[in-house]
Amino acid sequence: xxxxxxxxxxxxxxxxxxxxxxxxxxxxxxxxxxxxxxxxxxxxxxxxxxxxxxxxxxxxxxxxxxxxxxxxxxxxxxxxxxxxxxxxxxxxxxxxxxxxxxxxxxxxxxxx
Numbered sequence: 637x638x639x640x641x642x643x644x645x646x647x648x649x650x651x652x653x654x655x656x657x658x659x660x661x662x663x664x665x666x667x668x669x670x671x672x673x674x675x676x677x678x679x680x681x682x683x684x685x686x687x688x689x690x691x692x693x694x695x696x697x698x699x700x701x702x703x704x705x706x707x708x709x710x711x712x713x714x715x716x717x718x719x720x721x722x723x724x725x726x727x728x729x730x731x732x733x734x735x736x737x738x739x740x741x742x743x744x745x746x747x748x
Contacts, residue, residue, distance in 0.1 A: 648686050652725050655679055659718050668707065671714050672699050679717065691720065 655678055662670040676699040683692035695717065704710040 648682070649725070649728055651682055652686075652721060652728070655682055656718065656721050656725065659714070659721070663711070663714055663718065668710065671710075675699060675714065675717060679721070688724070 655674065658674055658678070659671065662674060675695045680692045680695040683689070683695065698710075698713050698717070704713070
């Protein structure tokens with residue numbers, strides 16, 4: 637059971653790293669459609685899976701709450717979302733570094 641949970645946590649972290657890379661690339665290239673898709677579909681899905689319901693609601697509202705006042709207003713929200721995700725990733729890295737490491741099981745004694 638513990639091994640299964642560890643794989644899930646690792647999978648969530650890897651998914652978060654991938655999402656951040658996708659968001660940064662779309663932000664750098666100014667691809668508003670890709671940013672909307674990533675925030676509404678991918679980040680919201682990840683947030684729900686990771687148990688961050690407030691983040692899931694925030695990303696849904698970014699796209700469905702109504703039109704943004706300007707392109708820059710939307711990009712400012714995306715920048716805030718990226719900062720929030722980076723903070724989650726940093727917190728997870730600190731927690732991972734603080735977690736006690738399990739040593740590998742000892743090899744069975746050699747037969748005589």
